[in-house]
Amino acid sequence: MIIDGMADRPLEEFGFKTPLEAATTPNMDKLAETGICGIMDPIKPGIRAGSDTSHISILGYDPYEVYTGRGPFEAAGVGVDVLEGDIAFRCNFSTANDDGVITDRRAGRIRERTEELANAMNSIDIEGVHIIFKESTGHRAVLVLRGDGLSDQVSAADPKYDGKKWTRVEPLDETQEARKTADILNQVVEKSYDILKDHPLNLERIENGENPGNIILPRGAGAVPHVQAFSDKYGLKAACIAETGLIKGIGKITGMDIIDIEGATGGVDTNLNNITQGILDTAAKDYDFLLINIDGADEAGHDGNAQEKLEFIEKADQVVGKLMGLEDLYFILTADHSTPLSVMDHTGDPVPLIINGPDIRVDDVKIYNERAASKGGLCRIRGSDVMNILMDLMNKSTKFGA
Ligand code: ZN
Ligand code: ZN
Numbered sequence: 001m002i003i004d005g006m007a008d009r010p011l012e013e014f015g016f017k018t019p020l021e022a023a024t025t026p027n028m029d030k031l032a033e034t035g036i037c038g039i040m041d042p043i044k045p046g047i048r049a050g051s052d053t054s055h056i057s058i059l060g061y062d063p064y065e066v067y068t069g070r071g072p073f074e075a076a077g078v079g080v081d082v083l084e085g086d087i088a089f090r091c092n093f094s095t096a097n098d099d100g101v102i103t104d105r106r107a108g109r110i111r112e113r114t115e116e117l118a119n120a121m122n123s124i125d126i127e128g129v130h131i132i133f134k135e136s137t138g139h140r141a142v143l144v145l146r147g148d149g150l151s152d153q154v155s156a157a158d159p160k161y162d163g164k165k166w167t168r169v170e171p172l173d174e175t176q177e178a179r180k181t182a183d184i185l186n187q188v189v190e191k192s193y194d195i196l197k198d199h200p201l202n203l204e205r206i207e208n209g210e211n212p213g214n215i216i217l218p219r220g221a222g223a224v225p226h227v228q229a230f231s232d233k234y235g236l237k238a239a240c241i242a243e244t245g246l247i248k249g250i251g252k253i254t255g256m257d258i259i260d261i262e263g264a265t266g267g268v269d270t271n272l273n274n275i276t277q278g279i280l281d282t283a284a285k286d287y288d289f290l291l292i293n294i295d296g297a298d299e300a301g302h303d304g305n306a307q308e309k310l311e312f313i314e315k316a317d318q319v320v321g322k323l324m325g326l327e328d329l330y331f332i333l334t335a336d337h338s339t340p341l342s343v344m345d346h347t348g349d350p351v352p353l354i355i356n357g358p359d360i361r362v363d364d365v366k367i368y369n370e371r372a373a374s375k376g377g378l379c380r381i382r383g384s385d386v387m388n389i390l391m392d393l394m395n396k397s398t399k400f401g402a
Contacts, residue, residue, distance in 0.1 A: 001290075001292040001294070001320070001323075001331070001332065001333050001334075002055070002058070002291075002292065002293045002294070002334055002335060002336050003294050003297055003313070003316050003333070003334075003335050004051060004247075004293055004294060004295045004296075004297060004298035004335065004336055004339075005051075005295075005297050005298025005299075005301045005302075005335060005336070005337060005338065005339030005346065006019075006020060006297045006298075006313060006316070006335035006339075006351070007020065007335045007337070007338035007339075007349060007350075007351040007352060007370055008020065008301065008309070008338055008339070008340045008341060008349075008370070009338070009340040009341075009342055009343075009347070009349060011306060011341055011342065013306055014306070014310075018369060018370050018371075019297075019306065019309045019310045019313055019341070020313055020352070020368070020369040020370060021369040021370070021371065022310055023310045023311075023313040023314050023317070024314055024317070025313065025314065025317040025320075025367075025368060026317065026321070027317045027318070027320040027321035027324060028317050028320050028333065028354075028368035029366065029367045029368050030324065031320060031324065031331065031333055031354050031356050031368065032354050032365050032366065032367055032368040032372070032373070032376075033362075033365070033366045033367070034356055034362060035331075035354045035355055035356030035357070035360055035362065036354070036355050036356075036360050036361055036362060036363050036376060036377040036378055037352065037353065037354050037363060037365040037368070037372070037373040037375075037376025037377065037378060038352075038353050038373060038374070038376045038377065038378025038379050038380060038381055039350040039351065039352055039353065039370070039373050039374045039376075039378075039379075039380050039381075040334060040350055040351050040352075040353045040380070040381050040382065040383060040385075040386070041348070041350045041380070041381075041382050041383065042054035042057055042058065042336055042337050042351065042382075042383040043057050043063060043382070043383060043384075044382060045348065045350070046348040047348050048337070048345075048346050048347055048348045049063075049336065049337045049346060049348075049383075050070075050337075050346065051244075051246060051247060051293075051298070051336050051337070051346075052067065052070060052073050052246050052247075052249075052250060053067050054336035054337050054383060055247060055250045055291075055293070055336055056250060057382070057383035057384050058334075058336070058383040058384075058386050058387075059230065059250070059254060059291070059387065060233065060234075060384060060386070060387035060388070061227065061228075061254070062384070065225075066225050066227055067225075068152060068222035068223050068224075068225050069088075069152060069220050069221055069222025069223075070090055070220045070222065070246065071087075071088035071089045071090050071142065071152075071220045071221055071222040072086070072088040072222045072223070072224040072225065072249070072253065073222075073245075073246050073249030073250055073253060074088070074090050074136065074140075074142050074220070074245050074246055074249055075088040075089075075134070075142040075143075075144050075224075075249065076224075076248070076249035076250075076252035076253045077136075077244070077245030077246055077247070077248035077249030077250075077251075077252060078134050078135070078136045078142055078245050078248075078249075079134065080132055080134050080142060080144050082144060082224045082253070083146065083224060084224050084225070084226050085146075085150075085223060085224060086144050086145065086146050086223070086224040087144070087145045087146075087150045087151070087152050087181060087221060087222070087223055087224075088142060088143070088144045088145075088221070088222055088223075088224060089142065089143040089144075089145075089185075089218035089219060089220055089221050089222075090140065090141075090142060090218070090219055090220040091133075091140070091141040091142060091143050091216045091217060091218045091219070092105055092106060092107070092139050092140060092141070092158060092216065092217045092219075093106075093107045093110055093114060093117060093139045093140075093141060093213030093215075093216060094106065094107050094139070094158075094166075094213065094214075094215050094216070094217050095107045095108065095211040095212055095213065095214060095215070096166065096193055096214055096215040099165070100165045100166055100193075101163065101164065101165050102159055102162055102163070102164060102165070102166055102215070102217070103162060103163070103211070104162060104211040105139075105158070105159075105160075105161075105162055105217070106138075106139040107139050107211050107212065107213035107214075108205070108210045108211035108212075108213075109138060109139055110138070110139050110205070110210075110211075110213045111138055111139075113201055114135040114139075114141065114213065115135050116199070116200075116201050117135070117196055117199060117201060117202075117213055118133050118134055118135040118141060120195050120196060120199055121133035121141075121143075121192060121195065121196070121216065123195065124188060124191050124192070124195065126184055126187050126188070126191075128147055128148075128149075128180075128184075129145050129146065129147040129150070129184050130145070130146040130147055131143070131144075131145060131146075131188065132144040132145075132146065133216075136245055137245070139213065141216060143188065143216065143218050145181065145184060145185075149176065149177050149180055150177055150180065150181045150184075150223075151171075151173070151175055151177035151178040151180075151181045151223075152181075152221040152222050152223040153171060153172040153173045153175070153177075153178040153181075153221075154169050154170065154171055154172060154178055154181050154182045154185060154221050155167065155169050155170045155171075155172060155182070156169070156217070156218065156219035156220070156221075157169050157185065157186075157189050157217045157218050157219065158217040158218070158219040159217075166189060166215065166217060168186055169182045169185040169186050169189070169218075170182055181221075185218055188216070188218070189215065189216065189217065189218070192214075192215050192216040193214060193215045196212070196213065196214040196215065196216075197212070197214045197215075199212075199214070201213075202214050224253070225253075227253050227254055227255075229254060229255030230254040230255055230256055230289070231255055232255075234289070234387065234391060234396070235288075235396065236288035236289040236396075237286065237287050237288045237289070238251075238254075238255075238256040238257070238287060238288065238289040238290070238291065239251075239256055239257040239258070239259050239282050239285075239287045239289075239290055239291070240252075240256040240257070240258050240259065240290075240291045240292075240293075241259045241261060241275065241278055241279055241282060241290060241291070241292045241293070242258075242291070242292070242293040242295075243261070243264040243265065243266035243270060243275075243293065243294065243295045244266045244293070244295055247291075247293045247295075251291060256291065257287075259278055259282050261274050261275050261278040262274055266295040266296070266299065267295070267296055267299050268296040268299060268300055268308050268311075268312045269296075270294070270295070270296055272294070272315055272316070272318070272319050275292075275294060275319065276319050276322050276323070279292060279319075279323060280322070280323070280326075283326055283329075293336070294316055294319070296312040296315075296316075297309055297312045297313055297316065297335075297339070298339045300312055300341075301339030301340065301341055301344065302339060302344055302345065303344070304341050304342075304344045305341070306341050309341060320333065328358070329357060330355060330356070330357035330358075330390060330393055330394065331354075331355070331356045331357060332353065332354065332355050332356075332386065332390065333353070333354045333356075333368070334351055334352065334353040334354070334386075335351040335352070336351070337351065338350075338351060349370070350370075350374075350380060351370070352368060352369060352370050352372070352373030352374075353373060353378065353381070353386075354368060354373070354376075355378070355389065355390070355393070357393065358393075359393070360393070361377055362377075363375075363376045363377035363378075364376075365377075
């Protein structure tokens with residue numbers, strides 16, 4: 001169970017405690033008291049992990065090998081059945097004028113009925129490539145190019161600022177594949193405007209004084225990597241309960257079942273009751289491993305909202321309390337990185353980790369936070385150690401040597 005971005009640095013307004021130290025977390029403390037604790041560098045000491053690369057590492061894959069960009073994971077996370085070799089992009093629905101100038105990169109923060117625009121996009125026909133387009137949350141979407149001779153070495157069409165013309169996509173290396181892919185992408189962007197500018201939904205939006213989603217701007221290219229299925233790697237049937245497309249995508253690409261939870265927003269307003277119930281229902285099924293990600297603390301960290309982060313940690317503690325009744329399992333509680341309020345982004349500070357379960361060598365740590373956990377029996381480990389330790393505890397490891 002990963003409480004995204006939960007770890008932090010000492011904060012003056014909490015009397016130089018971290019939010020986790022300042023929060024009241026009786027359940028996490030109980031889990032620590034009856035388990036073994038440590039701190040973890042998700043990738044390696046000092047490396048600022050993204051949520052994606054951290055999860056990849058914790059699951060025992062090498063992020064430097066597997067991670068080709070955010071696109072493939074986002075695409076898998078919104079339900080595109082990506083195949084090895086596909087080139088995937090994150091996209092915005094944006095608003096352009098007839099000169100190709102982007103007047104609103106988020107198309108008036110369009111939220112509803114974007115699947116209608118996505119369906120229209122799927123009618124684009126370009127020779128030699130299969131185009132898959134799917135809406136994500138809000139103004140976001142994903143584009144997947146499938147075919148021979150493609151490359152992820154292409155630049156973004158997104159100009160990053162309103163008031164600029166969309167950027168023509170350029171190859172980032174000298175290969176024929178990169179040139180071909182850049183050419184296809186430029187055609188996709190041009191055609192998106194032709195197809196979407198008079199789409200009934202957009203005409204309706206204009207009439208209502210809202211910005212239309214009349215162009216799509218791809219960025220974040222990545223080739224779908226070859227990834228050994230989690231179940232093959234460990235012999236564990238696994239499910240993923242996550243809120244964001246990015247983490248669901250990691251579950252999907254590693255071959256886990258994805259359990260969707262109603263009301264899981266990825267924010268501090270998420271429906272934790274539904275998430276808890278979803279975990280309990282899934283655990284009762286025939287799974288050997290659950291990857292759980294709860295995102296709100298990270299959001300509060302990025303927003304620099306100390307009170308919100310502290311309160312969200314206390315709510316997450318209630319979830320932990322409701323899961324502690326589950327028997328005959330190993331419960332690992334950690335974070336995927338620190339998202340310090342003072343930095344408002346991820347840092348390389350290690351995160352606290354507890355393993356609780358049968359035959360654990362319980363240590364002397366009695367509370368759960370960054371500093372207390374550093375005195376625990378696991379000492380300081382890396383994300384890539386977690387699955388090895390778990391497999392060993394479950395007596396599913398094989399011996400190295402005689
Ligand atoms: Zn994260
Ligand atoms: Zn984050």
